[in-house]
Amino acid sequence: MDQVTLDLNNVNFVDCEQDIYQLKSRSFVLHGVNTFSNGGKQSITCGNDASVNMKRVSVSEKTERALSLKDSCSMTLQHAYIGKNGALDIEGGAIHLTSLSDLACQNCTLEGNKGNTGGAIYCDNSSFNIRSSYIFDNVADIGGSGYCTNTCQSFVASDVIVTDNVSNKEPTNCKGLDE
Secondary structure, rough: OEEEEEOOOOOEEEEEOOOEEEEOOEEEEEEOOOEEEOOOOOEEEEOOEEEEEEOEEEEOOOOOOEEEOOOOOOOEEOOOOEEEEEEEOOOOOEEEEEOEEEEEEEEOOOEEOOOOOOOOOOEOOOEEEEEEEEEEEEEEOOOOEEEEEOOOOOEEEEEEEEEEOEEOOOOOHHHHHHO
């Protein structure tokens, strides 16, 4: 599989009504200070065995979630800010993982996102690893910081500061994301 490199530096996508990227069946690298903000729905949808590596990315103020990974997508996210995304009628205000996807986050901040189930993170039948990161001020009916279904394959959180997340019910199966 050929790797496609999108080198975006100091780029702002403002008031976008559709997905910024729909990544499928390729390998992508997004480096630089990329900002996706102000309205619109999701910013990045990844699926169909795509592999994505993102560094120094900011995704904010989406009316739905910032990242949606499905259909065996693999993503690495480093030094990223994902904030003020989501709506109270969706799963995963910042990140939505389903269908055998895999996400590794390092040095990331998930702040001020909202969702019905999982204010910051929703993980179903997928794997999620987060290290040296911050998860705070997220809101959901169930799991302000995150929610993992019983079919979540792997959920690892190490050196993660989780604080001031709000929910009516706490999930019991996302070890390391205690409010």
